[in-house]
Amino acid sequence: MSTDSQIVVIVGGAVAGSEAVYQFTERGIRCIVVEQNDLSYGKIEDGLPKWHVKQRKKEMELIDARIGHELVDFVPNTQIGRNLAMEELLALGCSAVLMANGAWKDRPFPVKEIERYEGGEFYYQNPFVYWYNHNEQSSYTGEQIEVKDNVLVVGGGLASIDVVKILQVELVSQVLKGRGIEIGTIDLEHKGIPKTLEEFNLTWDDLELEGAYLLYRRNVRNMPLASFPPDATPERQQKIRDTRVKILKKAQDKYLFRFKGQTQPVGIIEEEGKLVGLRMIDNDVINNKAVSKDGTEHDVYGSMVISSIGSIPEPIEGIPMEWNTYDIKDQETGEVKGLHNVFGVGNAITGKGNIRVSRNHAREVAAYVADKRLPENGVDVGAVREKVYSLQEKAGYDGNYPAWVDANARD
Ligand SMILES: Cc1cc2nc3c(=O)[nH]c(=O)nc-3n(C[C@H](O)[C@H](O)[C@H](O)COP(=O)(O)OP(=O)(O)OC[C@H]3O[C@@H](n4cnc5c(N)ncnc54)[C@H](O)[C@@H]3O)c2cc1C
Incomplete structure (x- = not known):
């Protein structure tokens, strides 16, 4: 099989997409990367909080090195399902399609009526973290979120x-500013709140804040802050549960947020057209599962609610779904049922918000596709690329990747 007659299209060029690109280009196989944004850093830019300064830089450089490869045709500002239909993508006639589009839809909050307040007193995690990572950039034109004291966060994962850390460092930074002390949230995150306050002869009590409040449906030992490796023995599982307790304690000591386990929302509290809190119920944890306790409903007031209960892939017309995820044959190949040579890679499939897990999954699937699933007789690479040039033109991209990155780099 000649690699000259193969060309693969990859949707999304972040951790998983760029790893897939690397697997193909290392084998001499041409790739097209269709990316909805101008730059394809995905959750490295929009999810991983901006205080991970070195890690973000390293990951972005790796993505650029891979997407900038001579065998790659990059198509920015093109969202599959909006600017280009899935049907049109398939009609490009590529050897295979890899969906590396991540998990961008927040899992719906269990109390649907809360969405009336979205963008006001209610936010989902993805837009909230996006705001935090971008709002200080000169190019940022999105909404501004005012962080107040006593925000309720429903969730329990990393x-x-x-x-809650973002809320706490934003809040303390604001209050200190009001006292004439300028300290950014990145410095606050690095040092922690108690140490920072100590430098200014202040204590948490001096600030007269309640702080953010994290509410989780099971107990700390069940929080997905550290995961079990496959085939973990009961002893190993106990150790990991102990680690979870330590992780939460360390975070609370350093950022001073409140936590309550074994509780979950069953309703919202509204006053004068505003969301002012959540009606909660307490839970027992039986066999590691949350079981609500009748008669324990109570009200918890807060200035805002943020839902951080996980992300799922965005449904795209033309991709079959099974419940909240793409309908795949198995996780190992990510092969999408009912479509020819379409495979999902990374966070879109793994369900885990983890860079390493996304990268490893993309590596394995791309290697499998490159070695075993490309059409024996190849495809008309020239014809595919002609169509891609017109997509690039529409997107205002002239094919010079380093110049494009420079022109669109954020400050
Ligand atoms: C708050 C937060 C903290 C985190 N902290 C950590 C951490 O400490 N350590 C860790 O390992 N992981 C962390 N993660 C998770 C990690 O960032 C992600 O799991 C990982 O970056 C996902 O990579 P991916 O390439 O699979 O998906 P993504 O990064 O989501 O990439 C998907 C790409 O596809 C593009 N795309 C999406 N839809 C379309 C479409 N329809 N058409 C075209 N392009 C599309 C997107 O723009 C993006 O470039 C964190 C995530 C969050 C939200």
Whole structure:
């Protein structure tokens, strides 16, 4: 099989997409990367909080090195399902399609009526973290979110810890500013709140804040802050549960947020057309599952609610779904049922918000596709690329990747 007659299209060029690109280009196979944004850093830019300065830079450089490869045709500002239909993508006539489009839809909040307040007193995690990562950039034109005291965060995974951290460092930065002390949220995150306050002869009590409040449906030992490796023995599982307790304690000591386990929302509290809190119920944890306790409903008031209960892939017309995820044959190949040579890679399939897991999944699937699933007789690469040039033209991209990155770089 000649690699000259193969060309693969990859949707999304972030961690998973750029790893897939690397697997193909290393084998001499041409790729097209169709990316909805101008730059394809995905959750490295919009999810991983901006205080991960070095890690973000390293990951972005790796993505650029891979997407900038001579065998790659990059198509920015093109969202599959909006600017280009899935049907049109398939009609390009590529050897295979890899969906590396991540998980951008927040899992719906269990109390649907809360969405009336979205963008006001209610936010989902993805837009909230996007705001935090971008709002200080000169190119930012999105909405501004005012962080107040006593925000309720519903969640329990690592990302929800980041959400309460963002709230706490934003809040303390604001209050200190009011006292004439300028300190940015990145410095606050690095040093932690108690140490920072100590430098100014202040304590948390001096600030007279309640702080953000994290609410989780099970107990700390069940929080997905550290995961079990496959085939973990009961002893190993106990150790990991102990680690979860330590992770939460360390985060609370450093960022001073409140936490309550074994509780979940069953309703919202509204006053004068505003969302002012959540009606909660307490839970027992039986066999590691949350079981609500009748008669324990109570009200918890807060200035805002943020839902951080996980992300799922955006449905795209033309991709079959099974419940909340793409309908795939198995996780190992990511092969989408009912479509010819279409495979999902990374966070879109793994359900895990983790860079390493996304990258490893993309590596394995791309290697499998490159070695075993490309059409024996190849495809008309020239004809495919002609269509791609017109997509690039529409997107205002002239094919010079380094110049494009420079022109669109954020400050
Ligand atoms: C708050 C937060 C903190 C995190 N902290 C950590 C951490 O500490 N450590 C860790 O390992 N992981 C962390 N993660 C998770 C990690 O960032 C992601 O799991 C990982 O970056 C996902 O990579 P991906 O390439 O699979 O998906 P994504 O990064 O989501 O990439 C998908 C790409 O596809 C593009 N795209 C999406 N839809 C379309 C479409 N329809 N058409 C064209 N393009 C499309 C997107 O623009 C994006 O470029 C965190 C995530 C969050 C939200």
